[in-house]
Amino acid sequence: MSGEVTVTGFGVRTAFGTGAEALRRGVFAGVPSFAPTTRFDTGPYRTPMAAAAPDGPDAVEDWALRHALAQCGTDAVGMAGLPAGTEAAVLLGVAGDHTSVTRYWRGAAGSLPSAPREMPYGNRGPSVAGRAHAAQPQMSQPRAPEGARYRGEFDRLRSAAASVPGHGSGTDANRTAEQVADAVPTGRPGGDVGEAAERLADAVPAHLAELLAEGLGLVGPRLTFTNACVASAAAIIHACRLISSGRIDVAVCAGGYLVEEETFGKFDSGRALSRDGMVRPFSLDRSGLLLGDGVAAVVLESAEHARRRGARPLATVVGWGAATDAHHIAQPHPEGVGLARAARQALRLAGDPDGAALGYVNAHGTGTKYNDGAETRGLRAAFPQRAESIPVSSTKGTTGHLLEAAGVVEFVITMLALTDGVLPPTAGFTRPDPECDLDYVPNQPRQADPRRALTINAAFGGANTALVLERP
Amino acid sequence: MTTTENTEKTEKSEKAEKAEKTVLRSALGVLATATATHGTGRDDDIPLPRLPGFVESAFSPLAYEVSRQCLTERPGDGSRTAVALAGLMGDTTTADLASRRMVSGRVHNPLLFMQATANSVLGHTSREFGITGQMVSLSTLDDPVTELLAMADLLLEDPELDRVLVLGVELGGDERGDAAVPPAEVPQPSSGDAPRGRLAAVYRELAAGSGRPVPVLPARAGLAAAMLLGRPDTGAPVTVRSAETTYDTGHDARDAAVAWHHGSIQGLFELAAAHRRLLRDGGSHLLVTEPQARRGPTAFVLTTDTEAPTQAHIAGSETETHAHQ
Numbered sequence: 001m002s003g004e005v006t007v008t009g010f011g012v013r014t015a016f017g018t019g020a021e022a023l024r025r026g027v028f029a030g031v032p033s034f035a036p037t038t039r040f041d042t043g044p045y046r047t048p049m050a051a052a053a054p055d056g057p058d059a060v061e062d063w064a065l066r067h068a069l070a071q072c073g074t075d076a077v078g079m080a081g082l083p084a085g086t087e088a089a090v091l092l093g094v095a096g097d098h099t100s101v102t103r104y105w106r107g108a109a110g111s112l113p114s115a116p117r118e119m120p121y122g123n124r125g126p127s128v129a130g131r132a133h134a135a136q137p138q139m140s141q142p143r144a145p146e147g148a149r150y151r152g153e154f155d156r157l158r159s160a161a162a163s164v165p166g167h168g169s170g171t172d173a174n175r176t177a178e179q180v181a182d183a184v185p186t187g188r189p190g191g192d193v194g195e196a197a198e199r200l201a202d203a204v205p206a207h208l209a210e211l212l213a214e215g216l217g218l219v220g221p222r223l224t225f226t227n228a229c230v231a232s233a234a235a236i237i238h239a240c241r242l243i244s245s246g247r248i249d250v251a252v253c254a255g256g257y258l259v260e261e262e263t264f265g266k267f268d269s270g271r272a273l274s275r276d277g278m279v280r281p282f283s284l285d286r287s288g289l290l291l292g293d294g295v296a297a298v299v300l301e302s303a304e305h306a307r308r309r310g311a312r313p314l315a316t317v318v319g320w321g322a323a324t325d326a327h328h329i330a331q332p333h334p335e336g337v338g339l340a341r342a343a344r345q346a347l348r349l350a351g352d353p354d355g356a357a358l359g360y361v362n363a364h365g366t367g368t369k370y371n372d373g374a375e376t377r378g379l380r381a382a383f384p385q386r387a388e389s390i391p392v393s394s395t396k397g398t399t400g401h402l403l404e405a406a407g408v409v410e411f412v413i414t415m416l417a418l419t420d421g422v423l424p425p426t427a428g429f430t431r432p433d434p435e436c437d438l439d440y441v442p443n444q445p446r447q448a449d450p451r452r453a454l455t456i457n458a459a460f461g462g463a464n465t466a467l468v469l470e471r472p
Numbered sequence: 473m474t475t476t477e478n479t480e481k482t483e484k485s486e487k488a489e490k491a492e493k494t495v496l497r498s499a500l501g502v503l504a505t506a507t508a509t510h511g512t513g514r515d516d517d518i519p520l521p522r523l524p525g526f527v528e529s530a531f532s533p534l535a536y537e538v539s540r541q542c543l544t545e546r547p548g549d550g551s552r553t554a555v556a557l558a559g560l561m562g563d564t565t566t567a568d569l570a571s572r573r574m575v576s577g578r579v580h581n582p583l584l585f586m587q588a589t590a591n592s593v594l595g596h597t598s599r600e601f602g603i604t605g606q607m608v609s610l611s612t613l614d615d616p617v618t619e620l621l622a623m624a625d626l627l628l629e630d631p632e633l634d635r636v637l638v639l640g641v642e643l644g645g646d647e648r649g650d651a652a653v654p655p656a657e658v659p660q661p662s663s664g665d666a667p668r669g670r671l672a673a674v675y676r677e678l679a680a681g682s683g684r685p686v687p688v689l690p691a692r693a694g695l696a697a698a699m700l701l702g703r704p705d706t707g708a709p710v711t712v713r714s715a716e717t718t719y720d721t722g723h724d725a726r727d728a729a730v731a732w733h734h735g736s737i738q739g740l741f742e743l744a745a746a747h748r749r750l751l752r753d754g755g756s757h758l759l760v761t762e763p764q765a766r767r768g769p770t771a772f773v774l775t776t777d778t779e780a781p782t783q784a785h786i787a788g789s790e791t792e793t794h795a796h797q
Contacts, residue, residue, distance in 0.1 A: 044579065058544065096561060096611075098571075104670050105571040133579075172542070201677040204561045205611035223619060224611040226562060228589045234608055241626050262571060266588055269580030322606035326550065329525060329595040330586050338604060461595025462760065463607055 003244045004303035006313035007469075009082070011075025012296040013068055014399050014410045015051040019075070020416060027398045027413055028445050030425040034277060034290055034400065040261040045268040047312025049277040050053060051212050051292030051400030052259040054198040066202055068295040069212050069256050076252060077216055080299035080311055084217030088299075091239050092209040093225045093232030093255035093404045097202035098262040104200060117169050212254060220248065226404070229364075230322075231255060232296075233407025237320045239300045248327030249305040254297035255405035261264035263403070264291060270330075274367060279401075280428040281365035281394035282372045282436040289366045292400025296408040315415045316470045318452070319352075321345025325462030331370050336378020336465040339364075339456060343382035346454065346466040358390050358468075360423050362414040364458045365394020366401055367428070371458065373435040378464075379456075380438075391448065393441040397427035407457045412469060414455040418471040495618055495770050496625045496716045501708025501775070503700040504549075505744035506541035508534050511644070511693035519671065523596065527583050529565035530694030532593035535641050538698035539597045542637055546700055550602030552634040556623045557590050557609045558616035559641045560735025564671055565692075590641075605633050613678065613763045615732060616640045617739035621712065621772065624701040634706060639698035640737035644689030645671050678734045687733040697740035699747075710750050712743070715758065715771035732762055743774070750776050 012019065014035040016026030026033055033051040040046035069092075082088065201207050206224040213222050223238065225231040232255025239251035257263075267273050267289070274280075274288035308315055325338035325344065332339070347353050363375055372394075380387045395413050396402075402409050417423055422445050429442035452470045509517050510530050518537070526532040535557060544785065561567075570584045586592055590609040598607060612619050622636035627636050660772040675686040689695075704711045732738050739761050746757040763769045 044577075083572050098567075101567065101571050101670065102575065104673075105568070105575045108670075109572075109575045197673055197677045203567075204613070204674060204678065206560070206613045207678065209611075210613065225608065226590065226611050227594075227607065227609040228591045234606075238608075241629075245626065245629060249624070262574065265574050265580045266585040267572065269582045270585040271582075278568050324595070324598045324604050324607050326598040326602050326604050327595075328599065329592040341604065353600075374568075459591055461591030461593075461607065462598060463591055463595075 003246055005240045005243045005317040006301050006303050006306050006314060007298055007415060008306050008313045009080030009299035010299045010412050011072035012409060015053045015071055015293045016439050023413060023416060028422055028424045030427040030445060032278060032398050032427050037259060047273050047277060048288050050259045051290060053293050065223060065256050065258055066208060066211050067080040070215050070255055072295045072297040073212050073216050073252060073254055076297035079406040086218055086250060087220045088218045088250035088252055089236035090209055090213035090218055090219045090222045091251055091253045092406060094205050094208055094365060095226055095404050096205045097143055099260050100199035101203045102262050127468050158408035227459055227463055229406050230457045230463045230465045231401055231404040233465035235459045236411060236467060237322055240317050240320050243300060243302050246370040250301045252297055255408040256295035257403040257405045258293050259291045278428045279367040279397045280430060281367045281397050281426050282440045283429045284431040284433040286367045288368055289401040292402050294399060294402030294405035294409040296412050298408060298411060313472050315418060317467060318470045319346035319350030321466045323464050327462050330372040330460055332458055334374050336374040339375060339378035340381035340463055341457055342464040342466040346468045350468040354374050355386045357452045358454055359448060360417055360453040361390055361392040362410050362455040363392050363394045364456050365396055367396060376438055377434045387438060391423050391441050392438045393424055393426040395424050409457050414453045414469055418450055418453055418469060421447060421449050495622045496714040497711040499704045499711045500624055501702045501704045502710040502712055502747050503702050503708045504542040504545040505699045505747045506538040507697045507741055507744050508537045509695045510534060510669050511690055513764055526587050528569055529563050531563035531565060531641055531643055532587055534694045534696035535593045535639060536597055538639055538696045539637060542698045542700040543601045548635050551604045553603045554605035554627050554633050555594055555607040555637045556620055557594060557639050558612045558620055561611060562590050564643055588705055613734050615736055615739035617743055618761055618770050635700060635702045637698060637700050639696060639793060640740045641696045642735055642737045644693035645669055645691045675733060685733050695737060697737055697744050710747055710774055710776055712772050712774045715773050746774050750774055
């Protein structure tokens with residue numbers, strides 16, 4: 001490795017809100033953010049639950065992916081102090097904004113004779129979500145506040161972020177999130193017709209990367225990763241390779257997913273969603289995942305470049321790895337073979353093949369039967385002498401599964417664990433599972449002093465990624 | 473702006489331009505290439521190969537077919553092989569089919585869930601050929617040939633990798649995927665012959681102001697192309713390397729009209745065709761990509777020689793540019 005890779009800025013947004021404080025209040029406190037979503041009619045599906053910011057029926061419009069990416073990108077480059085015009089790569093992990101596609105087909109269907117809607121699991125729409133709750137005693141009560149209150153919370157967070165030196169959108173060469181959002185087109189002459197067509201293009205992942213880069217005013221290569229739940233982790237790994245090999249000095253890596261019906265329906269059809277309204281990673285009672293809103297951006301920079309311009313490194317990325325299971329199109333290898341290989345690569349690159357310096361692992365931990373046991377065995381294979389003594393947690397028990405954004409949001413969470421000296425718990429943990437036999441930091445945060453941490457992700461097709469971070 | 477600032481900016485721009493144009497740090501060995509088309513009307517169209525678990529769409533069967541051809545022609549160590557797949561927006565046939573089912577009130581088909589991401593067919597390929605290196609799927613607006621070669625160049629610096637399979641897939645419209653009656657709020661072309669529907673609207677939006685065409689691939693059509701790449705010392709008879717700048721070609725294609733639509737994989741097809749010709753006839757071939765939004769064209773030299781091509785080589789070689797000047 002010829003160049004050290006540092007992190008000099010980040011922006012993050014989940015169902016808890018925007019910024020590090022929202023993560024501390026939710027993820028690090030072990031508070032699940034699941035509630036019946038009102039973004040669409042959940043009646044046809046087995047569960048109404050998701051970790052979606054409950055800011056009203058127009059939430060998907062308000063949370064349009066391009067705007068959320070712009071917000072997080074602005075926060076990240078603002079924290080890093082990168083001026084507009086910087087030559088920086090923009091690497092994005094995203095599947096595109098499906099809401100416009102759904103809207104298109106809904107509009108087309110509206111032009112045709114309509115068919116009666118199938119309700120294979122009973123009509124259990126949002127209006128009767130409370131009854132669904134009551135019928136399932138294990139389901140938690142929604143912890144998230146109601147729409148108006150929550151929207152107010154977003155506003156408060158934005159103002160607070162802008163007023164804190166070195167954090168948020170107010171620090172970068174007088175650029176604000178609103179200005180970047182303005183630079184990212186939100187509509188155009190022609191009214192609804194123009195805007196509908198424009199939003200259709202947001203379904204093209206590479207288009208979102210172009211919008212983000214243009215909005216941030218960054219000059220440099222752009223590349224969009226679409227490989228499902230490792231997409232943004234793959235973007236970070238790609239940036240690390242580009243920087244460490246001296247090809248580029250700076251990269252903004254981002255990822256985003258916002259809960260919408262299209263993906264929700266697909267996961268429901270695959271029977272992947274939790275049956276009890278909670279995500280319980282590594283717990284005997286786990287029954288599946290739930291989807292969650294997640295968007296984040298990080299600024300990665302060569303240490304030399306950061307030093308030259310006086311930027312403060314928040315953390316260093318000292319190792320990375322990626323490997324494939326070669327096992328199944330949708331299930332992980334039962335022994336976590338690819339995950340172990342990716343982790344070993346990352347640890348070797350970090351100069352710590354045994355994981356001796358690791359103080360925390362942020363696991364993929366989806367809360368599915370298949371993943372969590374395989375991941376446990378993979379971690380044991382990666383560092384057999386150390387696995388039982390390293391705290392491991394999955395933060396999906398609070399945020400839900402963020403799909404393409406999981407890698408970058410969990411990268412930020414892992415970095416905060418290092419800098420804050422607090423390990424986020426595995427929320428929703430009830431009873432130990434004999435096949436999941438590591439220290440999962442159940443339900444309560446833990447004070448710790450880790451110097452290095454590993455964050456892991458896995459995806460459809462058997463893709464696995466691993467990143468090792470080190471605090472300054 | 474001061475003179476010094478001007479100079480600095482110019483130097484920076486030149487540096488950036490040169491860095492962007494020299495895509496490959498090292499030469500790459502072209503171990504195998506493959507192309508496959510379905511439903512395009514070409515003479516060499518193939519029926520879709522049956523791929524268990526993948527239904528309705530040409531995306532995954534074509535991706536698998538070109539991968540299979542390359543990996544069968546040049547078997548190797550799967551544990552030292554990586555894969556990168558590129559396309560504009562993935563499997564649009566599956567995406568639209570799933571959307572239409574959903575809005576018409578029908579439940580999702582679990583098979584559509586399985587094949588919803590390109591990762592799935594890559595996972596299938598990796599299982600068939602024991603590939604355990606990294607697999608990546610990308611969305612690219614422009615012809616992915618440049619991004620895929622750059623990706624292979626970067627990945628092959630990893631001492632744990634010897635080979636990178638790169639592939640691109642492009643789908644046409646779909647008579648069941650494009651709305652018979654498009655929503656009123658999405659503008660449609662006035663000409664009755666022009667492509668209609670969701671995908672055509674996306675292409676028109678992406679191409680607004682750039683002069684790029686909207687593709688006219690028939691419904692249900694698909695194309696895929698793949699290259700298996702390694703370092704030149706792996707015994708590849710043909711190598712590909714970056715031309716220093718496009719000026720080496722003796723012409724500047726930056727101002728040339730862009731002939732291909734967004735998401736076209738024509739460059740991969742031309743590279744595969746050049747590879748076949750060089751295997752047969754020897755010599756060198758200059759491939760100039762289409763100009764992209766933020767940079768001019770990039771140029772690659774394919775050669776059967778292991779030595780760097782000289783200007784004489786290039787001058788005497790066959791030159792192909794997407795720009796069709």
